[in-house]
Amino acid sequence: NTEHLVRSRSSQSGSGSGVNVFDRQMKRRQRDWASSLSNATQFEYVREEVGARVADRVYDVARTFPLALDLGCGRSFIAEHLTTDVVEQLYLTDVSSNCLSRLRDGGIPSRCVLADEEFLPFKDDTFDLVLSGMSLHWVWRVLKPDGAFIAALPGGDSLxxxxxxxxxxxxxxxxxxxxxxxxxxxxxxxxxxxxxxxxxxxxxxxxxxxxxxxxxxxxxxxxxxxxxxxxxxDILYMIGWKPHGSQAKPAKRGSANVSFRDLSKISPKPSETS
Structure with missing residues (x-):
């Protein structure tokens, strides 16, 4: 099923004003090498813990997401903690083919896609939920309006x-x-x-x-x-929503019907006791 995919995007695609800071090919080689180690699971303790904590935050959202994307999934560190109660279908992507070959079976209908997280091969407004554990990516394009982005990334005080x-x-x-x-x-x-x-x-x-x-x-x-x-x-967890007309909005300035000066009149004074 390729209904959600677009043609492969060149690594040079995107805004020409962007600054290319990281060597993506080097990162792919690092991930491939790390996941090929015979004792690779011995070094996954941080991702295991973060994956569980990101999954906890998915359950905190009071809705079921029909289609979700897990960016930089590794060995499905987040997905293994999810069920169809919260995610009905899931795309798992990673820049490393070795990582994708080591995915653990989960209880959610899933599809694996080899892709650089910074150049996603998906159509605009595709996903109801995007998850990212320990990676920072640009995800606005592939999120549906009112879609959620839940992520964990290393904070400024890490190490x-x-x-x-x-x-x-x-x-x-x-x-x-x-x-x-x-x-x-x-x-x-x-x-x-x-x-x-x-x-x-x-x-x-x-x-x-x-x-x-x-x-x-x-x-x-x-x-x-x-x-x-x-x-x-130092792990930063965040959740953000792509704007949609159905979302709650702050009231316009000056639209209040009650002044702060009148609050004492609204709230009854506590009864005095002798």
């Missing part, structure tokens, strides 16, 4: 301990704190998650001396008494 020790620039909130034996284990896990840097101006590698110096600073500033070091993932 602040690591950025502080390396002097890197800092580019409803929830914190996940994970404890590691040391900075090398943290960096190894980030790589195995497919979350290595993919900015065009990224450095090819960190020199050993830099890592050792960062490890010393990290441990001195944030180390635990047992020798481990914490890493904080």
């Amino acid at each position: 602040f301990e690591l950025r502080c020790s390396l002097h890197l620039l800092t580019v409803d909130t929830d914190e996940l704190q994970v404890h590691y034996p040391g900075i090398m284990e943290l960096l190894t896990d980030l790589q195995a998650m497919g979350e290595s840097n993919c900015a065009w101006n990224r450095r090819s590698l960190l020199h050993r001396d830099t890592i050792l110096a960062a490890a010393a600073v990290y441990k001195e500033m944030y180390g635990n008494p047992d020798g481990s070091v914490p890493a904080t993932f």
